[in-house]
Amino acid sequence: MLDPRPDTATMRQDVLTGDWISVAAARQNRAxxxxxxQDPLAPASAANPSEIPSNYDVAVFENRxxxxxxALAEPEDASSPARLSDLAELGIGRSRTAIGRCEVVCFSPESSGSFGSQTVSRARTVIEAWADRTAALSALPGIQQVFPFENRGEAIGVTLHHPHGQIYAYPFITPRTLRLIDSVERMPGLFPDLLAFELASERVVLRGEHWSAFVPFAARWPLEVHLVPHRQVPDFAATSGQERDELAVLYRLLLRGLDRVYDTPTPYIAAWHQAPVNVHRDDIRLHLQLTSPRRAADKLKYLAGSEAAMGAWVSDVTPEHTAELIRAGLERERAASGERTS
Structure with missing residues (x-):
């Protein structure tokens, strides 16, 4: 018998920054x-009453x-953030119900692996699930932004080795996206111009018909890659079948190449940034920010004083050198899989 789901958490506003912090104490008890x-994401058995009753290809369900x-937005409830304008106000001691959704996306019934270890066919199914759930979650009352992501490796803080990712549906626009909104409002045409700039650089690591990957000019992390579609699409739900087909191949290859930069698998956060649900749909572009704290085979970058306290980053590796490392990893992956290297 599975434990009952906890009550919806509460958000508290940090008056110094305006950020909303979800206080979800029930997460202390997660697996x-x-x-x-005893894998909670494997198909259920008599000895393992998991979340999923039977075998599956790809599965999506609400996080326990x-x-x-x-809970979702209820306009008559004063504690529910039904209006974005209400969340933008500033005051001491403000709290709201942390409405929204958190879903788990299981990439495979196997108990170990990641997105990159799946077949191209199964990777394509996961992408279809991301698109379907993005559309469904975006339509829920009070949802302002939908965020698919994968955490991989204990160095990132992963608590389950099962190949899976998550999708958060927030009741607010996230702080990082608010800064992006400021940039696109100050620089019209930001994404087309940025993509052209990066594709003309030595930091490109993969280029396809619909997507390209590069180490960004001002990368923060020792290993950081962005994967961007060539046309304006605000989220997964807006991508075409051809774009999803190519993404299944290129994204899988990128992750497998990252694992060949060193002799052991690389921990990472794969963050799929999507436009907010109701604003800036025509100028904020879907893109992947793939980051790893690994700065050498046996060294990790820890966020210390400047980064953690002040948000002022110091990069330990030049982005151009990082691109060389990743291209070399991709070549090793192509050679190992028998693919052409051109």
């Missing part, structure tokens, strides 16, 4: 690196330890 025979939701 932590269980053995394979959510940061947001399962």
């Amino acid at each position: 932590f690196l269980p053995p394979d025979d 330890s959510p940061s947001f939701g399962p």
Whole structure:
């Protein structure tokens, strides 16, 4: 018998920044690196009453330890952030219900692996799930932004080795996206101009018909790659079948190449940035920000005083050198898989 779901968490506003912090204390009790025979994301068995009753290809369900939701916006409830303008106000001691959704996306019934370890066919199914859930979650009351992501590796803080990702549906526009909105308002045509600038650089690592990947000019992390569509699409739901087909191949290859930069698998956060649900749909472009704290085979970058306290980053590796490392990893992956290297 599975434990009941916790009540919806509460958000508190940090008056110094205006940010909203979800206080989800029930997450303290979530599963932590269980053995394979107690994998909560594997198909259920008599000895393992998991979330999923039977075998599957790709599965999506609500997180049992959510940061947001399962409650949704209720306009008559003063504690519910039904209006974005209400969240933008500033005051001491403000709190709201952390409405929204947190979903788990299981890439495979196997108990270990990641997105990159899946077949191209299954990777394509996951992309279809991201598109379907982005559309569905965006239509829920009070949802302002939808964020698919994958955490991989214990160095990132992963608590389950099962190949999976998550989708958060927020009741606000996230702080990072608010800064992006400021940039696109100050620089019309930002994404087309940025893509042209990066594609003309030595930092390109992959180029396809519909997508290209590059190490950004001002990369923060020792390993950082952005994967961007060539046309304006605000989110996964707006991508075409051809774009999804190519993404299944290129994204899988990119992750597998990242794993060949060093002799052991690379920990990473794969963050798919999508436009907010209701604003800037025509100028904020869907894109992947793939980052890893790994700065050498046996060294990690930790966020210390300047980065953690002040948000002022110091890069330990030049982006151009990072691009060389990733291209070399991609070549090793192509050679190992028998693909052409041209």
